[in-house]
Amino acid sequence: MQNALKELILQMADDALVLGHRNSEWTGIGPMLEEDLAFSSMAQDKIGHALALYTILHEHMGEPDPDKLGFMRKEEEYRCCQFVELPIGEYDFTLARHFLYDHAELIRYEMLVNCPFEPLAQMARKVRGELKYHVLHADTFLRELARGTEESKARMQAAIRYAWPYALGMFEITDADAQLAAAGAYAGEKERRSRWLSTVSSIINDAGLQVPEPDEAKAIYGGRKGYHSEYLKPLLDEMTEVVRLDPTAEW
Amino acid sequence: METHTKNFTAEEIRSALEQVKDPEIPVLSIVEMGMVSKIDADAEVPVVVLTPTFVGCPALNLIRQSAVEALKERGIHAEVKFDLSDKWTTNRLSPQAKEKLEKFGLAPPPYLSDEELTEEQLNRVRCPHCHSTDTTLRTAFGSTLCRAIRFCFTCRQAFEQFKPVA
Numbered sequence: 001m002q003n004a005l006k007e008l009i010l011q012m013a014d015d016a017l018v019l020g021h022r023n024s025e026w027t028g029i030g031p032m033l034e035e036d037l038a039f040s041s042m043a044q045d046k047i048g049h050a051l052a053l054y055t056i057l058h059e060h061m062g063e064p065d066p067d068k069l070g071f072m073r074k075e076e077e078y079r080c081c082q083f084v085e086l087p088i089g090e091y092d093f094t095l096a097r098h099f100l101y102d103h104a105e106l107i108r109y110e111m112l113v114n115c116p117f118e119p120l121a122q123m124a125r126k127v128r129g130e131l132k133y134h135v136l137h138a139d140t141f142l143r144e145l146a147r148g149t150e151e152s153k154a155r156m157q158a159a160i161r162y163a164w165p166y167a168l169g170m171f172e173i174t175d176a177d178a179q180l181a182a183a184g185a186y187a188g189e190k191e192r193r194s195r196w197l198s199t200v201s202s203i204i205n206d207a208g209l210q211v212p213e214p215d216e217a218k219a220i221y222g223g224r225k226g227y228h229s230e231y232l233k234p235l236l237d238e239m240t241e242v243v244r245l246d247p248t249a250e251w
Numbered sequence: 252m253e254t255h256t257k258n259f260t261a262e263e264i265r266s267a268l269e270q271v272k273d274p275e276i277p278v279l280s281i282v283e284m285g286m287v288s289k290i291d292a293d294a295e296v297p298v299v300v301l302t303p304t305f306v307g308c309p310a311l312n313l314i315r316q317s318a319v320e321a322l323k324e325r326g327i328h329a330e331v332k333f334d335l336s337d338k339w340t341t342n343r344l345s346p347q348a349k350e351k352l353e354k355f356g357l358a359p360p361p362y363l364s365d366e367e368l369t370e371e372q373l374n375r376v377r378c379p380h381c382h383s384t385d386t387t388l389r390t391a392f393g394s395t396l397c398r399a400i401r402f403c404f405t406c407r408q409a410f411e412q413f414k415p416v417a
């Protein structure tokens with residue numbers, strides 16, 4: 001059970017760390033100043049959440065300190081899904097990923113507010129309030145672009161379609177899943193996927209866009225078991241570089 | 252041990268913490284912000300537990316250091332730590348704190364009656380310049396994690412808000 005919990009917390013922390021770093025790449029180049037601020041703030045939130053999760057692993061579960069966990073593991077030891085690894089691409093893709101990912105993340109925290117492992121439950125109760133703003137932001141912009149010009153609508157639809165198999169990959173099931181469910185710690189990825197699908201489908205439909213088929217066979221899995229896309233390694237090297245150059249660098 | 256010849260009360264510790272400001276909100280002390288969750292004055296080394304406003308707030312370390320310093324200045328050697336055992340929400344801001352925020356030009360967060368942040372709750376915000384409530388959210392992400400940017404239709408100005416967090 002302890003190991004299954006560690007596995008889950010690592011998945012959560014690594015997702016937040018990697019996507020936080022990706023989103024921070026928009027700093028200074030966002031399409032408008034307000035969006036620049038939004039992605040920088042959300043990146044700061046996510047990296048802070050990763051740090052808090054690594055701290056739980058360190059203080060309660062005997063794992064190395066947060067800097068080592070965050071920056072000094074081998075690529076195959078990371079448990080993030082491949083979805084968060086992808087480059088920021090065009091703004092449409094970033095927005096589609098932000099929308100699809102943040103709803104899934106919020107649901108994961110909501111499913112943990114009564115987790116019997118109290119440090120994780122406390123974290124979930126706190127972070128849930130912060131993430132409300134992330135999904136609010138995503139929903140607003142998705143609607144605006146979908147109701148904008150024909151072109152912005154078509155681009156948004158294409159971005160969702162492209163992101164979809166990767167998004168399904170967020171819910172990859174590992175050995176930890178059944179153990180956590182049996183222990184009443186976390187209801188599991190199947191449950192999370194079904195809640196997520198109903199939330200995002202109704203927003204996508206509302207915006208006048210089409211929900212791609214949730215075809216299991218197309219899901220891009222691997223990340224949760226340490227098989228990553230070609231994009232993770234260079235990102236990790238870049239992140240580690242900062243730590244190597246200045247070991248006292250603040251997060 | 253010489254340093255413990257005098258014991259300090261929780262009130263004395265709290266009063267020292269009133270000198271500590273959140274660098275992002277320079278008009279409020281961490282006491283007014285509702286960040287001080289517990290003071291254990293009776294422990295051999297007194298313990299102060301602070302609750303972070305935002306988990307990713309970059310100023311947390313600085314705040315802890317300033318708290319340790321402010322206590323030291325009064326001869327109090329205490330352990331200051333952050334934890335999440337108590338949840339911080341904007342309802343923990345005192346009424347005086349909200350007044351100070353508004354004078355500072357930062358619209359205070361509305362009182363939240365439950366955990367859900369509904370649109371209605373998000374939009375009950377008064378412009379700090381002209382006090383009109385005819386305002387709208389421009390972006391939930393301002394210059395710091397705790398600030399949102401709103402627009403006032405009456406005086407046609409953008410203003411910053413301390414955003415409500417449940």
Ligand SMILES: [Zn+2]
Pocket residue numbers: 378379380381382383403404405406407408
């Ligand atoms: Zn006004």
